[in-house]
Amino acid sequence: MPISRISAAFEKAESHNRAAFVAYMMCGDPDLDTSFEAMKALADNGADVIELGAPFTDPMADGPAIQKAALRSLANGTKLADVLSTAKRFRETNQDTPIIIMGYANPIHKMGYAEFARAASEAGVDGVITVDLPPEEDEELRLGLAEVDLAVIRLATPTTTDDRMKIVADGSSGFVYYVSVAGITGSGTGAQTDIQAGVDRAKNASGLPVAVGFGVKTPEQAAEFSRLANGVVVGSAIVEEVRLAIEAGAPEDAPKRMGALVKSLAGAIATGRS
Amino acid sequence: MDTRNTWDKWPDENGRFGEFGGRYVAETLMPLIHDLEKEYNAAKADPEFETLYRGLMQDYVGRPSAMYFAERLTEHFDGAKIYFKRDELNHTGSHKVNNCLGQVLLALRMGKTRIIAETGAGQHGVATATICARFGLPCTVFMGATDVERQKPNVFRMKLLGAEIVPVSSGTGTLKDAMNEALRDWVTNVHDTFYVIGTAAGPHPYPQLVRDFQSVIGREAKAQILEREGRLPDAVMACIGGGSNAIGLFHPFLEDEGVRLIGVEAEGSGIETGEHAAALNGGEPGILHGNRTYLLQDDDGQIIDAHSISAGLDYPGIGPEHSFLKDTGRAQYLTCTDKEALEAFQLCTKLEGIIPALEPAHAIARVGDVAKELGKDGLIIMNLCGRGDKDVFSVAEHLGIDIA
Ligand SMILES: Cc1ncc(COP(=O)(O)O)c(C=O)c1O
Numbered sequence: 001m002p003i004s005r006i007s008a009a010f011e012k013a014e015s016h017n018r019a020a021f022v023a024y025m026m027c028g029d030p031d032l033d034t035s036f037e038a039m040k041a042l043a044d045n046g047a048d049v050i051e052l053g054a055p056f057t058d059p060m061a062d063g064p065a066i067q068k069a070a071l072r073s074l075a076n077g078t079k080l081a082d083v084l085s086t087a088k089r090f091r092e093t094n095q096d097t098p099i100i101i102m103g104y105a106n107p108i109h110k111m112g113y114a115e116f117a118r119a120a121s122e123a124g125v126d127g128v129i130t131v132d133l134p135p136e137e138d139e140e141l142r143l144g145l146a147e148v149d150l151a152v153i154r155l156a157t158p159t160t161t162d163d164r165m166k167i168v169a170d171g172s173s174g175f176v177y178y179v180s181v182a183g184i185t186g187s188g189t190g191a192q193t194d195i196q197a198g199v200d201r202a203k204n205a206s207g208l209p210v211a212v213g214f215g216v217k218t219p220e221q222a223a224e225f226s227r228l229a230n231g232v233v234v235g236s237a238i239v240e241e242v243r244l245a246i247e248a249g250a251p252e253d254a255p256k257r258m259g260a261l262v263k264s265l266a267g268a269i270a271t272g273r274s
Numbered sequence: 275m276d277t278r279n280t281w282d283k284w285p286d287e288n289g290r291f292g293e294f295g296g297r298y299v300a301e302t303l304m305p306l307i308h309d310l311e312k313e314y315n316a317a318k319a320d321p322e323f324e325t326l327y328r329g330l331m332q333d334y335v336g337r338p339s340a341m342y343f344a345e346r347l348t349e350h351f352d353g354a355k356i357y358f359k360r361d362e363l364n365h366t367g368s369h370k371v372n373n374c375l376g377q378v379l380l381a382l383r384m385g386k387t388r389i390i391a392e393t394g395a396g397q398h399g400v401a402t403a404t405i406c407a408r409f410g411l412p413c414t415v416f417m418g419a420t421d422v423e424r425q426k427p428n429v430f431r432m433k434l435l436g437a438e439i440v441p442v443s444s445g446t447g448t449l450k451d452a453m454n455e456a457l458r459d460w461v462t463n464v465h466d467t468f469y470v471i472g473t474a475a476g477p478h479p480y481p482q483l484v485r486d487f488q489s490v491i492g493r494e495a496k497a498q499i500l501e502r503e504g505r506l507p508d509a510v511m512a513c514i515g516g517g518s519n520a521i522g523l524f525h526p527f528l529e530d531e532g533v534r535l536i537g538v539e540a541e542g543s544g545i546e547t548g549e550h551a552a553a554l555n556g557g558e559p560g561i562l563h564g565n566r567t568y569l570l571q572d573d574d575g576q577i578i579d580a581h582s583i584s585a586g587l588d589y590p591g592i593g594p595e596h597s598f599l600k601d602t603g604r605a606q607y608l609t610c611t612d613k614e615a616l617e618a619f620q621l622c623t624k625l626e627g628i629i630p631a632l633e634p635a636h637a638i639a640r641v642g643d644v645a646k647e648l649g650k651d652g653l654i655i656m657n658l659c660g661r662g663d664k665d666v667f668s669v670a671e672h673l674g675i676d677i678a
Contacts, residue, residue, distance in 0.1 A: 057577040058450065058562060060457045061300045067444060079574045105298055105561040110575030132298045132561065136288070157302040159464055164305060182302050183462040 002126035003151045006098045006174040009048045010209040010230055019226035021269050022211050023047035023262055024102065024235030026069035028055060028078030029242050030251040032086050039090040041259035042238075043097045046266025049211075050090075051129070051233070054083045054103030061131045063186030065236040068243065080107045080116070084123040091124025098126040100153060100174075105132045108141065117144035127151030127174045135167050142171055151175075156202040156210075158182050158190060169206035175231060176202045178212045186236035189215035192228065199229045219268030226272030234265055281528040284598065289478020291598035297477040299564045302461045311479040313384050318486075323379065330375055334408070335365045337372075337490065341498035341655075346625040347638075353645030354508065354652025358628070359495045361519065361659045368631065368660035369491060369519040370401040374470055376487035378405045381468035388463065389413045391470045392456040394421055394449035394515065395586030395633065396428025397660055398472030403437035413437040416456045419447035421585045424668050446579040449515075449589045453563055473516025474593035477564030481593050488522025495655050496526050508648050509534040512657040513637040514554075514607065515586045517593035519659040524605060534606065536644060537596060538637045540582035541609035551580035553592040554600050554607045567594040583612035583672065584632035586660070608643075610636040616672055618642075619662065631660030632669070 013020035023042045027035045035052075042050055055070035055078055062070070080103075087099050101120060108116045108130065120128065127150055133141060135154060142152050151174025159182055160168060168176070178199050181190040189195070195212060202210045212225050213233025225232045238258050245254040284291045289311075297307055317323040331337045340360040348356045361369040374391075381389060389411050393399030399415040406413035415432055419441040422429055432439055445451035453471075460469045474484040492510070499507055510527055512520035514537040524535045542550035550556055553568040560569040562577060570578040570590035582588040599605035610618075615632055618639040623629045630638060634657065641656050648654065662669070670677045 056575075057445065058454050060454050060563070061302075061461065063458075071444075074576060106569075106571065106577070107575035109561050109566075110571065110573070131300050132564075134297065134299065134301050134304045136304070137296055137298055155301040157300075159302050159305045161305055168301065179302065182464050184458045187462065 002121070002149050003173055005096070005126050006049065006151055009098050010175060013048055014230065017273055018270050019229060019272065020048040020209070020211065020231040021046055021266050022049040022051060022213065022231050022233040023238055024051040024053060024233060025258065026053040026055060026066065026073055026239055027083040027086050028073030028076055029069045029239070030072060030246055030254060031076050032078065032082055034251065034254055035086050036089050037255040038258050039086070040093065041255040042262050043094055045259040045263040047097065047262055049098045049100060049231070051100045051102045051235070052083060052087055054080055054101055054107060056104040056107060059104060061184055063184040063236060065186045065239050069239045080111055081119070084119050084125065087125050088123035099124065100127040100129055101125055102129040105130050113140040114144040117141070117148050117150060121148035121150055125150065127153050129153045129155070129177060131155070135171060153177055155179055156198065158194060158198055162201065165201050165205040172206050172208060175209040175211050176206050177233065178202050178210050178229065180212050180214045183214065185214055187215055189221065192224065196228050219264050222265045223268040223272035226269045232269055237261065284595065285478055285482050291595045292601065294559070294567050294594035294597040295478055295481060295565050297564060298561050298566065299477045300461060302464060303477070306464055307477050307479065314380060314479055314483050317380055317383055323383065327376060327379055331372070331490065335371050335375065336363065338494045339363050341495060341502060344626055347622065348645070350625055351642045351645040353650065354648035354654050356641055356645055357499065357655045358658040359491060359523065359655055361491060361657055362631065362661035366397070366401045366404050367663065368397040368401065369488060369522065369657070370398040370472060371404065372490055372522070373472070373484050373487040373518060374398070374401040374405045376483070377468070377470040378409060378411070381470070382409065384468065386466060386468035387411065388467045389470055390416065390456050390459050390467055391472060392416045392449065392452040393472060394418070394452070394588055395584065395631070396421065396425040396432065396664060397586060399437065400428050400431050400435070402470050403432045403435035406437065407435045414440060414459065416440050416442055416452040416459070418449060418452045419443040421448055425585055425664055426667065428664050448580065448585070450577065457563070472518070474518040474521045474595060475516040475563060475565060475567065475591055481565065481595055484518050485521045485525055485595060488518050489525045491519065491522040491657060492524060492526035495523060499655060503653060505653070506530055506533050507653040507655045508532070509536055509644055510655045511536045511538065511637050511641055511644065512659065513587065513633045514539050514592065514596065515589055515633060516591065517596045519657050521593060521595055523657045524599070528604065535599065535604060536640070537605060537607045538640045539607055539609045540584055540587035540636055541611045542581040544611055545609065549581035551582040551587050551589060552609050553590060554596065555609050557590070559597065562591050565594045567597045568592050583615060584636065586631070586633040587636065608640045610639040614639040616669065619669060628658065629662035629666070630658055631662045632665045634659050
């Protein structure tokens, strides 16, 4: 079920001749109940896939927006188990929208790869992205996830050579996440022609849908990216809505604000290819 | 002397020392670290690289560093004979330059045109800025905001040398945060930038190449002690931050089973207080900054900030080879509190006329214990890996003396 839930989401988008919209949010920011509401808001406003961020103290691949979101979440005491229980709450209300846990290796390593895989499966999670587990290091997690049919979603980047693209593809499932630019989350995007070439290389090597992300902020960019790949990922911009809600003194408004942004992005993606 | 030994089979082809080490980095960096490994292996086999490195180590860094019999400290502790390996006499004042020179030469070989580094105490930053000045390379140093504050002399030194200093205020503003930020810069500027990591940690091949460049310490020490004493020491000792000066001293002695290898971790206010930097004695294996190693972490795998009076030891991790040496039992790791380090700092200054950096002051404190344990027939080499000029202001502050 889990991997096919991901495939179904991409197929459904493709059947409407649009890219799938992959929306990222940080779990536990500002708190778990609000995150649960935010997940629903994302799904209700057009997100096809939800990437649920698991916070880590030292997010090396993230820019300031997601770094700060992780620290806010940790300040509230969010644990990896809480991320999974939030996913589970959402899954009880929604059987269609795939949930991908996105985070760093150490909290998962600490829980134990097999134990994590089992708990994630029980929570209704469909796939996992671990930023600092490249193919060379993800075997234990991969085997654990394979046991419960969860997807291993790997990153491919502009620096990934053709030879490496095969390594990345071999063992990937669900989709491949193509990082548009060598850099951290929330930074600028690369040149369109380069992105297209990278996405095509990832697609050819893996035979999987490819979602492209890093640096997508506006509906215009989302529309542009939707023409290049099977999916578009937006993260920092959505996470920033939480910060704005907190700064406005109304953290409880975060889901509404995130929903509004997601709606405009989803609209742009829906018509992006026409 | 040929010091290649069976321990040299580590790291294996996956960059592992037993179950430690590896390459836990984002995909963007993977092709780079594979390139670096290839280039490093080529450089090692290239006599021209070796000649260039050795020549500068001699004429610019000032090697070999002296082996000094610390007579009054020996009398004071009334036990084993204590020798200092004087790496604080190197150009720039610490062992860090041994590694920086090697890495910058590698960067030049790879055609990289921009150097970045992280620094804690500022010694690695100063050494990197120095070598970059020597080769006319632009240099950016990431330094925790807390450390910028407590290591002002080094910050000014780096600026004089032409480096750009980026204060990092995320986290606790110490070494680990500086390293995160350096990694972020690196992924963003992969095409032209070389990251000079300052300790024997990070993704493979860094722990190996830093060890190899620092092993000059142990190779020299071994030859010098054989000449002076006609025998190997009973123990070699060094302080441990990320572990580069210690692994450099230890590695050439790994095969000599009669030689005890003793590292000294920073215990801050005491392990029991939770405010310390002793990853091996108070941590558990985990994954951070590209390698699997002992780390200070909580029950959920979140990294706990380290605490030490010494900015150079204030790091929640440890090079993976030390984790391996600990688990195999080949090396032993003791600890030293802030208070003990301050006392040892003053003791060494008064008795030997050498102001040590706060980092090796940690080792000096435990040298006393080991000297007593070994008794008068014993022989110890301790790496005096840095001088204390950079620390006089913060030591004055800790002693409640106003010198500003
Ligand atoms: C003088 C000195 N000694 C030791 C260290 C700790 O590093 P390592 O354990 O890599 O030798 C530092 C780090 O800044 C230092 O400046």
